[in-house]
Amino acid sequence: MTYCVAMKLDSGMVFASDSRTNAGIDNISKFGKMRVFTRVGQRVIVTLSAGNLSITQSALNLLEQRARTNPDALGIWNAISLYDIAGLLGEAMREVKNRDGEFLRQNNIDASASFIVGGQIAGETQRLFQVYSEGNFIEASLETPYFQIGEIKYGKPIIDRILTPATDLTEATQCTLVSFDSTMRSNVSVGLPIDLLVYRNDSLSVDIQQRIEDGDPYFSQLATRWSEGLRGVFVNLPKPDWLTPKI
DSSP states (O other): OOEEEEEEETTEEEEEEEOEEESSTTOEEEOOOEEEEEETTTEEEEEEEEEOHHHHHHHHHHHHHHHHHOTTSSOTTTOSOHHHHHHHHHHHHHHHHHHHHHHHHHTTOOOOEEEEEEEEETTSOOEEEEEOTTSOEEEOOSSOOEEEEESOTTTHHHHHHHOOTTOOHHHHHHHHHHHHHHHHHHOTTSOSOEEEEEEETTOOSOOEEEEEOTTOHHHHHHHHHHHHHHHHHHHTSOOOTTTGGGO
16 A cells, blocks of 8 residues: 655645555565656656556556657657646556456456656646546646545545645645654555655746655654644543533
């Protein structure tokens, strides 16, 4: 299992993914789930992946290989819209699943996978898409300015309470890391390191790219302060009138 989240805000975008993968409780490894395609001044494209690792890696490698071997065809380096990139990624995933899916199913291996892809290409606004296992996709909107894939349920409540399109990049980054802390506390299949990328709208370059390892001072402080804050708020919650006389 994994956890990935991406946010599209007025001021820019935040992408984050954990790096843990497991094939059973005694077979845990680390693999990065974020891949970045960038040419300064032209495009910044970020992909986050969840699900079957061989499917997602093969789909991305196929996308890159086609761009190298047939540079004149529509690809990651010459597409003029993120919509086209989402479509190409969905097609690549379908092709890999059609090739490998039956063999995986014969061995009771789940072939499902999904992506988040976003960023900005010169000439259009920043955009964010979620690509489903079937290869179809949807785009983030003002009403839903973020996507999650993988183990999403533990990190969702904090994002829903905090995030709006007007949230600044610093607060959005803090919110993202708190959502990871909440997820890791409740699900051992999600873990450090966290790959984090912050993109400033219209910069067409990667502004911040950070890997948060175990023992990172800021992340440790954030997790501690968040836990202490929650306990403090809980202690001060009003007591229900209908409960007090009976206890």
